[in-house]
Amino acid sequence: MFSQTVEYALRAVCHLAYTAPDSSTTEEIANSTKVPIAYLSKVLQGLARTGVVKSQRGVGGGISLVKSPAELTILEVVNAVDPIERISTCPLGLSAHGKNLCPLHRRLDNAMASVEEAFRSTTLAEVIAEPTTSIPLCEFPSERPQKK
Amino acid sequence: MFSQTVEYALRAVCHLAYTAPDSSTTEEIANSTKVPIAYLSKVLQGLARTGVVKSQRGVGGGISLVKSPAELTILEVVNAVDPIERISTCPLGLSAHGKNLCPLHRRLDNAMASVEEAFRSTTLAEVIAEPTTSIPLCEFPSERPQKK
DNA sequence: GAATAATTGGATGTCAATGTCCAATTTAGC
């Protein structure tokens, strides 16, 4: 239901939330998130273009979050790489319907709305701070990324 | 968020719910739902394979629902053509996590669960019987498909 | 059994998502 790119972007941003406000290199992120590095660099470029992360070239450079994890929502990340497209007009293109969705499309759109709202109301800080009776964010607890 | 194929399948099944228990030809469905007929026939084949619809060849044949609209849920249609894949194990493949999802994936899976539940609890009969103060299911009210 | 109506299956085409590779560019530190 969600694209690979969304999955990868969320993993990357989680990693960055852990190391925030420090930056990480693409290679560091790729290793801890198990995302193919060549593709990850493209995803990160996308996140940079939309202002979710910023990049710094050269020695000591890397990728870092623009906002603090507490201010960054899952929705912002998702929309940056693969926007949730709400149904605002009849997909059959019947102009007579205008803003009114038929019962079918109203239900589909409601489903998307609930997802959108769940994502809008969750910050990265909440995700990484989860009270962790169960095992927390993949890979990070035992092997939490750090700046050397 | 949902594929074109899902959209087409739902439109087709809505049409069939209106004409149920009579059958409709692929061409009739294509016309009223504005789905490319050649592709629709493939989608219908998929729905037939999974037992959502049944097909009858030859003169007077066509496609009809297997269940009554009151017994058929949106979820069954969606899962027949493009199943909602819940996250049951850590996508990073960390065996240590087993059945426990990290906070990120737990949230993603919760979002899918809410969509799944909304679809599971809605029957086709409910969709087409919607109390229609607003404009109902695309194309159908003014031009409701009928057997001649 | 011939004609017609209909689905079925296979071959094919196009495009976007995913993924890889590498040369070019930028930057820090010596």
Place this chain on the structure above:
DNA sequence: GCTAAATTGGACATTGACATCCAATTATTC
């Protein structure tokens, strides 16, 4: 300024989703 570290951008390959077309098959009706 030289070198090493890092991102950037472009070219390319692969795959699956979406879509089209047509010959083959099935079934009804006369």
